[in-house]
Amino acid sequence: MDVAKALTIAGSDSGGGAGIQADLKTFQELDVFGTSALTAVTAQNTLGVQGVYPLSVDAVKEQIQSVGTDIAPGALKTGMLFSSEIIRTVSDMIQEFQWEKLVVDPVMIAKGGSALLQKEAIKCLKKNLIPLAYCITPNLPEAEEIVGFSITNREQQELAAQSIYKMGAKHVVIKGGHGDGEQATDLLYDGEDFHFFTASRIQTKHTHGTGCTYSAAITAELAKGRPIYDAVSTAKSFIQDAIENQLGIGAGHGPTNHWAYQKRKANQQISF
Numbered sequence: 001m002d003v004a005k006a007l008t009i010a011g012s013d014s015g016g017g018a019g020i021q022a023d024l025k026t027f028q029e030l031d032v033f034g035t036s037a038l039t040a041v042t043a044q045n046t047l048g049v050q051g052v053y054p055l056s057v058d059a060v061k062e063q064i065q066s067v068g069t070d071i072a073p074g075a076l077k078t079g080m081l082f083s084s085e086i087i088r089t090v091s092d093m094i095q096e097f098q099w100e101k102l103v104v105d106p107v108m109i110a111k112g113g114s115a116l117l118q119k120e121a122i123k124c125l126k127k128n129l130i131p132l133a134y135c136i137t138p139n140l141p142e143a144e145e146i147v148g149f150s151i152t153n154r155e156q157q158e159l160a161a162q163s164i165y166k167m168g169a170k171h172v173v174i175k176g177g178h179g180d181g182e183q184a185t186d187l188l189y190d191g192e193d194f195h196f197f198t199a200s201r202i203q204t205k206h207t208h209g210t211g212c213t214y215s216a217a218i219t220a221e222l223a224k225g226r227p228i229y230d231a232v233s234t235a236k237s238f239i240q241d242a243i244e245n246q247l248g249i250g251a252g253h254g255p256t257n258h259w260a261y262q263k264r265k266a267n268q269q270i271s272f
């Protein structure tokens with residue numbers, strides 16, 4: 001059986017809604033075999049981040065080496081990278097293995113405000129990792145941080161996408177989750193055209209890990225050989241279903257429902 005394989009290089013969320021846990025659940029739901037390299041362990045739940053414990057550069061490097069030398073992924077993603085030294089190591093390894101289908105989720109701050117990337121590491125992200133990205137998926141505050149200007153309308157969102165494209169990312173997806181308005185609209189820029197992916201904004205506090213889940217879904221689809229436009233389109237449906245059917249877990253900002261997309265598809269098949 002020829003199964004698609006993907007790798008996530010990210011932090012652990014003990015609460016299970018974001019990070020490595022969200023990535024592996026998403027890969028599984030989209031029929032992709034998931035592998036992982038942990039960059040940091042966080043003590044975290046729906047109420048916030050209680051602790052951050054980065055792993056050593058050697059530990060990160062060896063995990064990627066182990067996966068890369070044996071289980072070649074069709075696509076990979078990065079999430080929480082925490083420090084400049086981890087970013088440099090990860091970038092070096094990606095170049096060593098000549099992996100091309102790289103999705104960079106430039107995770108910076110958790111929803112409660114805790115830093116998942118050191119402030120001084122943003123420069124390093126721009127210099128070392130963005131030029132390797134096949135696709136980068138910043139939310140609005142992350143995009144603002146990368147480009148250095150504020151994004152309050154569609155025109156600025158497009159300018160920001162062009163600016164990040166010029167830094168070397170082949171496709172730029174600026175997510176609209178942090179915007180306001182009736183629609184949550186994500187913009188995909190491929191160097192020529194702007195594509196918009198729109199869904200109705202769901203009024204809920206349970207959006208923990210939406211960015212991780214979304215970028216993992218894009219990665220899973222790329223691992224199967226799907227073109228970027230199709231991959232983003234599937235990811236948008238996946239995250240919409242996952243938010244709509246949240247599980248009511250925890251007392252704070254709960255996780256989304258990674259089963260929902262497959263369940264809906266299965267039900268559709270039955271009713272047709």
Ligand SMILES: Nc1ncnc2c1ncn2[C@@H]1O[C@H](COP(=O)(O)OP(=O)(O)OP(=O)(O)O)[C@@H](O)[C@H]1O
Binds near residue numbers: 109110203207236
């Ligand atoms: N309330 C919502 N209703 C519908 N879609 C949403 C909502 N919030 C986020 N999304 C969608 O979820 C995806 C992830 O975007 P978002 O901006 O939330 O990422 P993020 O801030 O990086 O997430 P996190 O940091 O929690 O992992 C995007 O497709 C966005 O449009």
Ligand SMILES: Cc1ncc(CO)c(N)n1
Binds near residue numbers: 010012080110111212
């Ligand atoms: C480990 C980890 N990665 C990413 C995020 C962003 O949602 C988070 N909260 N925790």
